Structures are given as C-alpha cells and as structure tokens.
Amino acid sequence: MPLDIKIAGQNIIDSIGGFEYLGNPTLLFCDFDNPTGNDCNKMGSATPRPLEYICGGGDSGGGLFRIRDNRWELIGICSGSKTDIQQLLKTGYYGQIMSWTRVAAFEKWITENLN
Secondary structure, X not given: XXXXXXXXXXXXXXXXXXXXXXXXXXXXXXXXXXXOOOOOOOOOOOOOOOOEOOOOOOOOOOEEEEEEOOEEEEEEEEEEEEOOHHHHHHHOOOOOEEXXXXXXXXXXXXXXXXX
16 A cells, blocks of 8 residues: 555535634534434434544544645644534444534634744
C-alpha cells in the first residue's frame, strides 16, 4: 500500500451549525450510521460510508479532511462527541453524533495570524 493513502475512517457531513463567527456557522456534524438498519439515523442520509466511524476518546484535535482538486484539504478539527446514553444502550455507538470545528469559518483569522 502506498504511504500517501489515508486509511482512517470515512463519514459524510450531515449538518453545519453551531455558534456563528463573522456570520459563519462554526461546527460540522456527522452521525454514525448503522450498516444494517436506519433505526438510529439522526441526520442526513442513513446509508453509511464503507469505513464509517465516530470520534472516540483521544481523537479531539485531529483533522477532518476531504479531497478537493486531487489534494487533501483540512476542513475540520475534531471537537468531540457527546454520548447519548439511551442511544448507546439501544444501538451501541450507532446513532451517536460527533462534531468538528469548521476551519472555513475561521479562514480570515487563520490567514491574518500566519505571519
């Protein structure tokens, strides 16, 4: 396997929201879809990606990337997930929601502070 292949999980951004910074929503949300049923889908499509996952302990601060114009682009920074205990007892981790800080919302601040 080539060394530049990303082998981490896959997911779909199901929603954009959270507090706003300069008029831009600051969070990206994903849910962990069940491959055998849609009884725990919280938002977006109930069809999971082949390597769908959810953030776990120690993942905070990690990057969320997408491929754009054949290049990897950082679009989010893991800011965690809240465990819904009732959902956990019913379906395990399926149906849990994770959130990512949206990098694009802070693009102006990042660019101004790189120098």
